[in-house]
Amino acid sequence: MAKLSLGVDIGGTNLRVGVVQARKVIHEQRVPADFSSICKQHAPAIALQEILRISLSALQQAIRLYPGIGAVGMGFPGFIDPQTGYVMQSPNLPGLRNVDIAGELSRLVGLPVKMENDALVAALGEFMLLDAAPHxxxxxxxxxxxxxxxxxxxxPYPGDHGIAMEVGHMITEPGGRQCGCGNHGCLEQYAAAPGVIASYALATGEALSALDVAERAAQGDAAALEAYAVAGLHxxxxIAHIAKILDPQLVLIGGGMSQAWPYFAPALHAQLEQDSIPVLKGKIDIKVSGSSDQAGIIGAAHLVQG
Structure with a gap:
Protein backbone atom coordinates (compact mmCIF):
# COMPACT_ATOMS: atom_id res chain seq x y z
CA MET A 1 0.00 0.00 0.00
CA ALA A 2 1.28 3.47 -0.92
CA LYS A 3 2.49 5.59 1.97
CA LEU A 4 0.44 8.50 3.25
CA SER A 5 1.77 12.03 2.86
CA LEU A 6 0.35 15.34 3.94
CA GLY A 7 0.02 18.03 1.29
CA VAL A 8 -0.40 21.61 2.49
CA ASP A 9 -1.45 24.43 0.19
CA ILE A 10 -1.02 27.85 1.80
CA GLY A 11 -2.50 30.87 0.08
CA GLY A 12 -2.80 34.52 0.98
CA THR A 13 -6.27 34.01 2.42
CA ASN A 14 -6.64 30.28 3.07
CA LEU A 15 -4.97 27.09 4.24
CA ARG A 16 -5.78 23.71 2.76
CA VAL A 17 -4.49 20.40 4.07
CA GLY A 18 -4.92 17.05 2.37
CA VAL A 19 -3.91 13.50 3.16
CA VAL A 20 -2.61 12.01 -0.08
CA GLN A 21 -2.06 8.40 -1.09
CA ALA A 22 -0.31 8.11 -4.45
CA ARG A 23 -2.16 10.76 -6.48
CA LYS A 24 -5.45 10.68 -4.61
CA VAL A 25 -6.61 13.04 -1.86
CA ILE A 26 -8.31 10.80 0.70
CA HIS A 27 -8.99 13.51 3.27
CA GLU A 28 -9.12 17.30 2.93
CA GLN A 29 -9.71 20.15 5.32
CA ARG A 30 -9.90 23.87 4.61
CA VAL A 31 -9.05 26.43 7.26
CA PRO A 32 -9.97 30.11 6.82
CA ALA A 33 -6.68 31.90 7.39
CA ASP A 34 -6.15 35.43 6.13
CA PHE A 35 -2.35 35.31 6.31
CA SER A 36 -2.13 38.36 4.06
CA SER A 37 -4.03 40.54 6.53
CA ILE A 38 -2.12 39.04 9.47
CA CYS A 39 1.19 40.04 7.87
CA LYS A 40 -0.06 43.54 7.05
CA GLN A 41 -1.45 44.19 10.53
CA HIS A 42 1.34 42.75 12.70
CA ALA A 43 5.08 42.94 13.09
CA PRO A 44 6.89 40.18 11.14
CA ALA A 45 7.82 38.17 14.25
CA ILE A 46 4.23 38.15 15.50
CA ALA A 47 2.84 37.37 12.05
CA LEU A 48 5.26 34.45 11.69
CA GLN A 49 4.20 32.97 15.01
CA GLU A 50 0.54 33.26 14.00
CA ILE A 51 1.21 31.52 10.67
CA LEU A 52 3.02 28.74 12.51
CA ARG A 53 0.24 28.42 15.09
CA ILE A 54 -2.57 28.13 12.53
CA SER A 55 -0.57 25.79 10.28
CA LEU A 56 0.51 23.57 13.17
CA SER A 57 -3.05 23.17 14.41
CA ALA A 58 -4.24 22.04 10.97
CA LEU A 59 -1.31 19.64 10.55
CA GLN A 60 -1.80 18.09 13.99
CA GLN A 61 -5.49 17.53 13.32
CA ALA A 62 -4.74 15.63 10.10
CA ILE A 63 -1.96 13.62 11.74
CA ARG A 64 -4.28 12.58 14.57
CA LEU A 65 -6.81 11.32 12.02
CA TYR A 66 -4.14 9.56 9.92
CA PRO A 67 -1.23 8.49 12.14
CA GLY A 68 0.40 6.74 9.17
CA ILE A 69 1.47 10.05 7.64
CA GLY A 70 5.22 9.94 7.09
CA ALA A 71 6.08 13.44 5.83
CA VAL A 72 4.65 16.83 4.97
CA GLY A 73 5.00 18.77 1.73
CA MET A 74 4.01 22.43 1.58
CA GLY A 75 3.32 24.99 -1.10
CA PHE A 76 3.91 28.54 0.13
CA PRO A 77 3.30 31.87 -1.65
CA GLY A 78 6.78 33.31 -1.82
CA PHE A 79 10.35 33.00 -3.02
CA ILE A 80 11.82 29.80 -1.57
CA ASP A 81 15.59 29.39 -1.36
CA PRO A 82 16.36 26.12 -3.18
CA GLN A 83 19.35 25.43 -0.92
CA THR A 84 17.93 26.14 2.54
CA GLY A 85 14.16 25.92 2.01
CA TYR A 86 13.77 29.29 3.74
CA VAL A 87 11.11 31.77 2.63
CA MET A 88 13.27 34.61 1.31
CA GLN A 89 10.36 36.98 0.67
CA SER A 90 6.62 36.86 0.04
CA PRO A 91 5.19 39.88 -1.81
CA ASN A 92 1.64 39.02 -0.73
CA LEU A 93 2.66 38.23 2.86
CA PRO A 94 4.73 41.36 3.59
CA GLY A 95 7.41 41.31 6.25
CA LEU A 96 8.40 37.67 5.94
CA ARG A 97 12.09 37.50 5.06
CA ASN A 98 14.50 34.60 5.40
CA VAL A 99 12.27 32.57 7.71
CA ASP A 100 12.49 28.81 8.17
CA ILE A 101 8.80 27.93 8.30
CA ALA A 102 9.37 24.36 7.10
CA GLY A 103 12.09 23.76 9.68
CA GLU A 104 9.99 25.16 12.52
CA LEU A 105 6.97 23.06 11.59
CA SER A 106 9.13 19.96 11.20
CA ARG A 107 10.44 20.44 14.74
CA LEU A 108 6.94 20.98 16.11
CA VAL A 109 5.20 18.02 14.41
CA GLY A 110 8.14 15.63 14.50
CA LEU A 111 8.00 14.82 10.76
CA PRO A 112 10.07 15.83 7.74
CA VAL A 113 8.63 18.97 6.11
CA LYS A 114 9.61 20.18 2.65
CA MET A 115 8.48 23.51 1.24
CA GLU A 116 8.34 24.88 -2.31
CA ASN A 117 6.69 27.82 -4.03
CA ASP A 118 2.92 27.32 -4.12
CA ALA A 119 2.51 27.87 -7.85
CA LEU A 120 5.34 25.48 -8.72
CA VAL A 121 3.77 22.88 -6.41
CA ALA A 122 0.39 23.43 -8.09
CA ALA A 123 2.04 23.08 -11.50
CA LEU A 124 3.47 19.73 -10.43
CA GLY A 125 0.08 18.56 -9.17
CA GLU A 126 -1.68 19.67 -12.35
CA PHE A 127 0.92 17.87 -14.45
CA MET A 128 0.46 14.66 -12.47
CA LEU A 129 -3.30 14.78 -12.99
CA LEU A 130 -3.22 15.20 -16.77
CA ASP A 131 -4.39 12.22 -18.79
CA ALA A 132 -1.67 12.82 -21.39
CA ALA A 133 1.42 14.49 -20.01
CA PRO A 134 2.96 17.12 -22.31
CA HIS A 135 6.73 17.44 -22.66
CA PRO A 156 9.43 21.07 -11.88
CA TYR A 157 11.94 23.85 -12.51
CA PRO A 158 12.44 26.25 -9.55
CA GLY A 159 15.44 28.08 -11.03
CA ASP A 160 18.89 28.47 -9.54
CA HIS A 161 17.68 31.07 -7.04
CA GLY A 162 14.14 29.80 -6.48
CA ILE A 163 12.58 32.62 -8.50
CA ALA A 164 11.74 30.90 -11.79
CA MET A 165 8.35 31.62 -13.33
CA GLU A 166 7.35 34.50 -11.07
CA VAL A 167 5.00 35.51 -13.85
CA GLY A 168 2.89 37.64 -11.52
CA HIS A 169 5.78 40.08 -11.39
CA MET A 170 6.22 40.47 -15.11
CA ILE A 171 5.63 44.14 -15.84
CA THR A 172 2.72 44.36 -18.25
CA GLU A 173 1.90 48.03 -17.61
CA PRO A 174 5.10 50.12 -17.28
CA GLY A 175 4.64 52.71 -14.55
CA GLY A 176 1.34 51.12 -13.54
CA ARG A 177 -0.09 50.09 -10.19
CA GLN A 178 2.19 49.66 -7.18
CA CYS A 179 3.01 46.02 -6.46
CA GLY A 180 3.98 44.32 -3.21
CA CYS A 181 7.28 43.26 -4.79
CA GLY A 182 8.34 46.93 -5.00
CA ASN A 183 7.81 47.47 -8.74
CA HIS A 184 4.96 49.09 -10.65
CA GLY A 185 2.65 47.59 -13.27
CA CYS A 186 3.10 43.90 -12.46
CA LEU A 187 0.72 41.38 -14.00
CA GLU A 188 -0.86 40.40 -10.69
CA GLN A 189 -1.95 44.00 -10.06
CA TYR A 190 -4.40 43.52 -12.93
CA ALA A 191 -5.07 39.78 -13.28
CA ALA A 192 -5.23 38.58 -9.64
CA ALA A 193 -8.38 38.93 -7.53
CA PRO A 194 -7.27 42.22 -5.90
CA GLY A 195 -6.45 43.55 -9.38
CA VAL A 196 -9.97 42.83 -10.64
CA ILE A 197 -11.36 44.43 -7.49
CA ALA A 198 -9.19 47.52 -8.10
CA SER A 199 -10.24 47.79 -11.75
CA TYR A 200 -13.90 47.62 -10.76
CA ALA A 201 -13.44 50.18 -7.98
CA LEU A 202 -11.69 52.60 -10.34
CA ALA A 203 -14.63 52.40 -12.74
CA THR A 204 -17.45 52.56 -10.21
CA GLY A 205 -16.14 53.78 -6.87
CA GLU A 206 -17.47 50.59 -5.26
CA ALA A 207 -15.20 48.31 -3.22
CA LEU A 208 -16.58 44.81 -3.74
CA SER A 209 -15.17 41.32 -3.23
CA ALA A 210 -13.91 39.39 -6.24
CA LEU A 211 -16.88 37.05 -5.86
CA ASP A 212 -19.29 40.00 -6.01
CA VAL A 213 -17.55 41.36 -9.12
CA ALA A 214 -17.85 37.92 -10.74
CA GLU A 215 -21.55 37.79 -9.86
CA ARG A 216 -22.09 41.19 -11.43
CA ALA A 217 -20.19 40.08 -14.52
CA ALA A 218 -22.56 37.10 -14.76
CA GLN A 219 -25.46 39.56 -14.68
CA GLY A 220 -23.95 41.56 -17.55
CA ASP A 221 -22.62 44.49 -15.51
CA ALA A 222 -20.46 46.47 -17.95
CA ALA A 223 -17.89 47.62 -15.39
CA ALA A 224 -17.45 44.08 -14.04
CA LEU A 225 -17.01 42.67 -17.53
CA GLU A 226 -14.46 45.39 -18.29
CA ALA A 227 -12.53 44.60 -15.10
CA TYR A 228 -12.19 41.01 -16.29
CA ALA A 229 -11.33 42.16 -19.80
CA VAL A 230 -8.44 44.16 -18.31
CA ALA A 231 -7.30 41.00 -16.52
CA GLY A 232 -7.51 39.02 -19.75
CA LEU A 233 -5.59 41.63 -21.70
CA HIS A 234 -2.69 41.56 -19.25
CA ILE A 239 1.49 34.48 -22.07
CA ALA A 240 2.69 35.82 -25.41
CA HIS A 241 6.04 36.77 -23.88
CA ILE A 242 6.34 33.51 -21.94
CA ALA A 243 5.71 31.56 -25.13
CA LYS A 244 8.45 33.46 -26.96
CA ILE A 245 10.93 32.46 -24.28
CA LEU A 246 9.86 28.93 -23.32
CA ASP A 247 7.74 27.70 -26.25
CA PRO A 248 5.68 25.35 -24.01
CA GLN A 249 3.37 22.69 -25.34
CA LEU A 250 0.64 23.62 -22.87
CA VAL A 251 -0.34 26.64 -20.78
CA LEU A 252 -2.70 25.64 -17.97
CA ILE A 253 -4.73 28.24 -16.07
CA GLY A 254 -5.73 27.39 -12.50
CA GLY A 255 -6.45 28.93 -9.12
CA GLY A 256 -9.70 30.30 -7.74
CA MET A 257 -9.92 33.10 -10.31
CA SER A 258 -9.89 30.59 -13.16
CA GLN A 259 -13.57 29.98 -12.41
CA ALA A 260 -14.21 33.35 -14.06
CA TRP A 261 -12.54 32.15 -17.27
CA PRO A 262 -15.49 32.98 -19.57
CA TYR A 263 -15.22 36.66 -18.58
CA PHE A 264 -11.54 37.19 -19.33
CA ALA A 265 -10.87 34.54 -22.01
CA PRO A 266 -11.97 36.66 -25.02
CA ALA A 267 -9.62 39.54 -24.16
CA LEU A 268 -6.82 37.08 -23.34
CA HIS A 269 -7.05 35.33 -26.71
CA ALA A 270 -7.31 38.62 -28.61
CA GLN A 271 -4.21 40.06 -26.92
CA LEU A 272 -2.32 36.79 -27.29
CA GLU A 273 -3.04 36.76 -31.00
CA GLN A 274 -1.87 40.36 -31.29
CA ASP A 275 1.36 39.91 -29.33
CA SER A 276 2.44 36.45 -30.52
CA ILE A 277 5.15 36.11 -33.11
CA PRO A 278 3.78 34.73 -36.41
CA VAL A 279 5.25 31.25 -36.10
CA LEU A 280 3.47 30.75 -32.75
CA LYS A 281 0.05 32.08 -33.69
CA GLY A 282 -2.54 29.38 -33.12
CA LYS A 283 -0.01 26.94 -31.68
CA ILE A 284 -0.26 27.77 -27.97
CA ASP A 285 -2.59 25.30 -26.27
CA ILE A 286 -4.35 27.07 -23.38
CA LYS A 287 -6.56 25.08 -21.04
CA VAL A 288 -8.32 25.67 -17.74
CA SER A 289 -7.59 23.35 -14.84
CA GLY A 290 -10.03 20.54 -14.12
CA SER A 291 -8.37 19.47 -10.88
CA SER A 292 -11.13 20.75 -8.56
CA ASP A 293 -8.49 22.95 -6.91
CA GLN A 294 -6.66 19.93 -5.45
CA ALA A 295 -3.50 20.25 -7.57
CA GLY A 296 -1.66 22.24 -4.90
CA ILE A 297 -2.30 19.57 -2.27
CA ILE A 298 -1.28 16.71 -4.58
CA GLY A 299 1.84 18.49 -5.81
CA ALA A 300 2.88 19.38 -2.26
CA ALA A 301 2.46 15.78 -1.10
CA HIS A 302 4.51 14.56 -4.07
CA LEU A 303 7.45 16.66 -2.86
CA VAL A 304 7.94 14.14 -0.05
CA GLN A 305 6.70 10.96 -1.72
CA GLY A 306 10.06 10.27 -3.32
Missing part, protein backbone atom coordinates in the same frame (compact mmCIF):
# COMPACT_ATOMS: atom_id res chain seq x y z
CA UNK A 136 6.58 20.94 -21.22
CA UNK A 137 3.85 22.82 -19.38
CA UNK A 138 3.51 26.31 -17.98
CA UNK A 139 1.04 26.73 -15.14
CA UNK A 140 -0.45 30.10 -14.22
CA UNK A 141 -2.38 30.25 -10.95
CA UNK A 142 -4.81 33.13 -10.44
CA UNK A 143 -5.80 33.95 -6.88
CA UNK A 144 -4.69 36.52 -4.30
CA UNK A 145 -1.66 36.89 -6.56
CA UNK A 146 -0.57 35.40 -9.87
CA UNK A 147 1.86 32.51 -9.59
CA UNK A 148 3.58 30.45 -12.22
CA UNK A 149 5.34 27.13 -12.55
CA UNK A 150 7.28 25.38 -15.28
CA UNK A 151 7.31 21.62 -15.75
CA UNK A 152 9.93 20.52 -18.27
CA UNK A 153 10.65 16.88 -19.12
CA UNK A 154 8.29 15.87 -16.28
CA UNK A 155 10.28 17.80 -13.67
CA UNK A 235 -2.69 37.76 -19.14
CA UNK A 236 -2.60 37.65 -22.93
CA UNK A 237 0.43 39.94 -22.94
CA UNK A 238 2.21 37.80 -20.36
Missing amino acids: SMVYIGLGTGVGGGLIHAAR LGKA
